Amino acid sequence: MGKYKIEVISESCTGCMLCQLACSELYTGTFSLEKARIKVLISEKECTISFSDECNNCGVCADYCLYGALIKMPGEVEK
Amino acid sequence: MSSGFAGTILRVDLTNSRIERLPLDMSLAEKFGGGLGLSIRLAYERIKPGADALSPENPVVFGAGPLVGTSLPATSRIYTVTKLPAGGAIGWCGGGGMSFGCLFKHAGFDHLIIEGRAEQPVFLKIVDDAVEICDARSLWGKGIDDTSEELWKKFGRPGGIVAIGPSGENRCSFAMAFVDRFSTLGRGGFGAVMGSKNLKAVFVQGTRGITVADRKHYRTVSKKLFSTIREYPYLKEWQDLGLIKSLPAIPHETYRDIRKRRIACASCPIGDKDIIEISDGELAGFTTCSSSAVNLLTPLMYGFPDYREAIKLTAMLDDLGMDMFEFFGVMEFLKNLVEKGILDEDAIDAPVDIKSLSSMEAWARIISRREGLGNILAGGLPAMMEEFGAESEQYAPSVVRGMLPYVSPKGPLPWNLFGTMELGQLLDPRGPHVGAGGSPTYFARRPLEVFPRHLIRMGVPEEAIVRILPKQGNGEKGEALKVGRLLRYSHAWFTILGSLGVCARAQVNRFYNAELCAELYQTVTGIETSLDDLRRRADRAWTLLKMANIREGFSKEDDTPPDKWFQGPGFHNYITEEPVGPKEIMAMIEDYYDEEGWDSDTGIPGRERLKALDLADLA
Numbered sequence: 001m002g003k004y005k006i007e008v009i010s011e012s013c014t015g016c017m018l019c020q021l022a023c024s025e026l027y028t029g030t031f032s033l034e035k036a037r038i039k040v041l042i043s044e045k046e047c048t049i050s051f052s053d054e055c056n057n058c059g060v061c062a063d064y065c066l067y068g069a070l071i072k073m074p075g076e077v078e079k
Numbered sequence: 080m081s082s083g084f085a086g087t088i089l090r091v092d093l094t095n096s097r098i099e100r101l102p103l104d105m106s107l108a109e110k111f112g113g114g115l116g117l118s119i120r121l122a123y124e125r126i127k128p129g130a131d132a133l134s135p136e137n138p139v140v141f142g143a144g145p146l147v148g149t150s151l152p153a154t155s156r157i158y159t160v161t162k163l164p165a166g167g168a169i170g171w172c173g174g175g176g177m178s179f180g181c182l183f184k185h186a187g188f189d190h191l192i193i194e195g196r197a198e199q200p201v202f203l204k205i206v207d208d209a210v211e212i213c214d215a216r217s218l219w220g221k222g223i224d225d226t227s228e229e230l231w232k233k234f235g236r237p238g239g240i241v242a243i244g245p246s247g248e249n250r251c252s253f254a255m256a257f258v259d260r261f262s263t264l265g266r267g268g269f270g271a272v273m274g275s276k277n278l279k280a281v282f283v284q285g286t287r288g289i290t291v292a293d294r295k296h297y298r299t300v301s302k303k304l305f306s307t308i309r310e311y312p313y314l315k316e317w318q319d320l321g322l323i324k325s326l327p328a329i330p331h332e333t334y335r336d337i338r339k340r341r342i343a344c345a346s347c348p349i350g351d352k353d354i355i356e357i358s359d360g361e362l363a364g365f366t367t368c369s370s371s372a373v374n375l376l377t378p379l380m381y382g383f384p385d386y387r388e389a390i391k392l393t394a395m396l397d398d399l400g401m402d403m404f405e406f407f408g409v410m411e412f413l414k415n416l417v418e419k420g421i422l423d424e425d426a427i428d429a430p431v432d433i434k435s436l437s438s439m440e441a442w443a444r445i446i447s448r449r450e451g452l453g454n455i456l457a458g459g460l461p462a463m464m465e466e467f468g469a470e471s472e473q474y475a476p477s478v479v480r481g482m483l484p485y486v487s488p489k490g491p492l493p494w495n496l497f498g499t500m501e502l503g504q505l506l507d508p509r510g511p512h513v514g515a516g517g518s519p520t521y522f523a524r525r526p527l528e529v530f531p532r533h534l535i536r537m538g539v540p541e542e543a544i545v546r547i548l549p550k551q552g553n554g555e556k557g558e559a560l561k562v563g564r565l566l567r568y569s570h571a572w573f574t575i576l577g578s579l580g581v582c583a584r585a586q587v588n589r590f591y592n593a594e595l596c597a598e599l600y601q602t603v604t605g606i607e608t609s610l611d612d613l614r615r616r617a618d619r620a621w622t623l624l625k626m627a628n629i630r631e632g633f634s635k636e637d638d639t640p641p642d643k644w645f646q647g648p649g650f651h652n653y654i655t656e657e658p659v660g661p662k663e664i665m666a667m668i669e670d671y672y673d674e675e676g677w678d679s680d681t682g683i684p685g686r687e688r689l690k691a692l693d694l695a696d697l698a
Binding site: 011014015016017018021022024025028029030031032033034035041042043044047064066067 | 294340342344
C-alpha cells in the first residue's frame with residue numbers, strides 16, 4: 001500500500017464521515033467512527049480533522065472523500 | 080453481531096423506567112427487510128387499535144436499516160412509525176441526520192421502541208450498551224438548538240440527537256422532531272408524540288461498529304458505485320448548490336454569499352444541508368442551519384419581501400420544532416377568519432400579517448406555548464374548524480387527514496401538473512407528504528420515452544410497465560400515463576430504500592437501482608435476496624401499513640381529494656395539461672388500489688392478497 005501526503009482542506013469538509021467509515025473498515029473489518037485512524041469533528045462553528053499515530057498514510061480516506069477536503073498526493077509523508 | 084444488522088432491539092418503557100434488550104428476530108427482519116419495513120411490522124403489533132396518539136398506549140418505533148452505518152452512499156436514513164396526532168393515522172416519519180442513524184447502529188441497535196410516558200421530562204442516553212433514562216428538566220422549554228448544543232457540550236461529539244422543541248413539549252399537532260439539528264422527523268406531529276411521553280431527546284454514541292457479510296464483494300460493488308458518483312457530470316453542481324439548483328428561491332450568487340458551509344448526512348455524496356450566515360442588512364451575522372437553504376426560504380413563497388427575514392422566521396420555527404407548511408396553513412386560515420369578521424383582530428393575541436416577520440414570530444411563539452388563541456391553533460386546521468364552526472370551513476385551506484396537502488396549485492409549492500407526488504398526498508396512509516411519491520413525474524414535462532428506464536431503475540416489473548404506459552404496448556388507445564398505477568411502484572421503491580436505509584431524496588438515490596439494492600442487501604447482510612424478494616418485502620410492509628390504518632377506521636373516503644382542489648385554479652393532467660377533476664382522480668385512486676392488488680372499489684387488501692404476502696395471520 002502506497003504512502004501519500006494527505007492534504008487537508010477542512011473548509012471543504014461536510015462531515016459526511018466517509019473517510020472514517022472507509023478507514024475503520026479497511027483496518028478493523030468494522031465500520032466504526034471510533035476505530036478510524038482519521039478523526040473528523042465538525043460543528044456549526046468549526047471543523048477539525050486529525051490523524052492518529054497509527055495512521056500509515058495509505059490514503060483510503062482521501063479515496064472516499066467526495067468533497068475535496070482530503071487530497072492524496074504522492075510524496076514524502078508529512079504528519 | 081450479525082452482518083448489516085446490529086442484532087438487537089432496544090425497548091424502553093418510560094412509565095416503569097424499564098430498559099430491555101431484545102434479540103432481533105432475523106426471520107422477521109428478513110420478512111420485512113429492516114429499517115422502515117420492520118418498523119411498520121413492530122409498530123403494528125404494539126399500537127393498540129383506537130389508542131389516542133398522545134396517550135402512553137401509543138408506542139414509537141425507531142428503525143435504521145441494514146445499510147445504515149456502512150460506507151455505502153447516502154445510507155443515513157432513520158424512520159419512526161407511530162400514530163400521528165394531526166390526523167390519527169399510523170405513519171412513517173423519516174429523516175437523515177449527520178450521525179444519529181450511523182451511531183445508533185454502531186452502538187449495537189437496529190430498532191428502538193419507546194413505550195409509556197415518563198413522570199417528568201427525560202432524555203434517553205445511549206452509549207453502546209449503557210442505556211440510561213436521564214432527567215431532562217433543565218432542558219425542558221429550550222429550543223432544538225440549545226438542547227442539542229447542551230447535549231453535545233455535556234457528552235461530546237460525535238453524538239446523534241433526536242430532539243423536540245417547545246411546540247413538541249406542548250403537544251402542538253404540527254410539532255416535529257429534529258435529527259442532529261439539521262433534519263426533520265414528522266409532519267403530522269411526531270414531535271407532539273415525543274412531548275406526550277415527556278421525552279425531550281434521544282442521544283446516542285456508538286463505538287462497537289457494524290460489519291458486512293461479504294467484504295470482498297462489498298468492496299467491488301462499492302468501488303463501482305463511487306466511480307459512478309464521481310463521474311456524474313452534475314455532482315459538483317449539486318454539491319455547490321444543493322436544492323437551490325432545482326428550486327432557485329434566491330439567485331445562486333446570493334446563496335453562495337450566505338452559505339457558510341455545506342453539511343452532509345453520514346455517507347452522503349451530495350451534502351445538501353446548509354449552515355447559513357446572513358451577510359448584510361439589519362440581520363447581518365445571524366447564523367442558522369437547515370436541512371436545506373430552500374426550506375429556510377419558504378416564507379418567500381408566502382410573500383415575505385426579504386429573504387433575510389424569511390431565513391430568520393424559519394430558523395425560529397425550526398428551533399421551536401414546528402412544521403413550517405402547517406404553520407403557514409394555520410396562519411392563512413387565521414388571516415381569512417379575521418378578514419371575514421369571524422374573529423375580531425383587536426380581541427386576539429397579536430396582529431396577523433403573513434408577510435411580516437414580527438407578526439409571524441409573535442404567532443409562532445404564541446402557538447408553541449399554547450397561549451390564548453394559540454391553544455386552539457396548536458391543534459392545527461381541524462381544531463380551528465371545530466372551534467370556529469361550519470361557517471369557517473370555507474375560509475380554510477384544503478385538508479387531507481387533518482393536514483395541509485402542501486403541494487397544490489394554490490399551495491406553497493405551486494406544482495400544477497398532477498403526478499405521483501400530488502396523488503401521493505391522498506394515498507400515503509400517513510397523510511399528505513410527498514416523500515414517498517417520487518417518480519419520473521417529479522420533473523414537469525419529462526418525455527414519456529424516458530419513463531421506462533426510470534421505472535426499471537425503481538424496480539417496476541416489466542409486465543407492469545405496459546399498464547403504466549399503455550401506449551408503449553400494442554398501440555392501445557387511451558391515457559398515455561396511468562399516474563395511479565405508477566404511484567403504487569413509487570411507494571414500493573420508497574419502502575425498499577427506507578428498509579435498507581438509503582435516502583429518499585431523488586437527487587441522491589438516483590445512483591441506486593432496485594437490482595443493485597438487492598445485490599447490496601445480500602452482500603451486507605448475507606441473506607440471499609433477489610429483486611423479487613426485495614419487492615415482495617416492500618409490498619408486505621406497505622400493505623401492512625395500509626392494514627394498520629384500516630384497523631384505525633380509515634377508508635376510501637379518507638383517500639378522496641378535497642373539494643377545494645377543484646375550486647379556482649386546479650391541477651392539470653401531467654401529459655395533456657387538461658384540467659384534472661374529481662372523476663379523473665378517483666379513477667387514478669382505483670387504478671392504484673388495483674395495481675396494489677387491493678380491492679379496486681374499497682381499497683381494502685383482500686384475503687388472497689394478504690395470503691400472497693404472507694400477512695393473513697396478522698390482518
